Amino acid sequence: MPSFDIVSETDMQEMSNAVNQVIKEITTRYDFKGSKASIELGDQSITAIGDDINKLNTVTEILRAKLVRRNLEPKCLEYGDPQDASGSTKRQVITIKQGVSTELAKKIVKKIKDEKMKVQAAIQGDQVRVTGKKRDDLQAVMALVRGMDTDRPLSFTNFRD
Incomplete structure (x- = not known):
């Protein structure tokens, strides 16, 4: 029958590649010079950090663009609320839906x-x-x-x- x-299912290898591309772009972009903006991939989540809410939104937009370019659906991410982090930065936890x-x-x-x-x-x-x-x-x-x-x-x- x-x-x-x-x-x-989300291809975690492609997700890792997309996050690595975001890290590379953050280090080379002029508007991120001297900022504490970063992104990190965990087991089932991604942590994005920005100096303020605008930089944090820019990091998540770059991530979304890289996901589309790598044929991953942006719907597989669930964005948490931005929280205050140490050193007057903002942190956002993005959960990967599986x-x-x-x-x-x-x-x-x-x-x-x-x-x-x-x-x-x-x-x-x-x-x-x-x-x-x-x-x-x-x-x-x-x-x-x-x-x-x-x-x-x-x-x-x-x-x-």
Whole structure:
């Protein structure tokens, strides 16, 4: 029986490359000369630091541009509120979204069931498994999910025929 998984994964190697490009641009740009602006990649988050809110916004805009250039969806980032840091700087923690959240998975399953397609959708941890008898039905589900407005990029993996 054909099946596939709906997942939300971020390529951490590409994310690391994008952050390294931002670091390189910060060190070479004239408007960042002598500033304490920086960016750092953690396991599941990115920490951006700027002298003031404007420099912090510039760092996050550079990050967004580098993500687009490296074919990563900017929707995979969740921006926290800017906080005061040491030395009168601003800090912002940006969380990298991984996996399909429970509420999004329920929304996907509900949308599939509302369309009355001849497939079964099941939530399995941080992914949604869709099975059906015909490959065409599964491709219709893929088109339906692509058309949905989600808070994170979704991809389809593990397609079995």
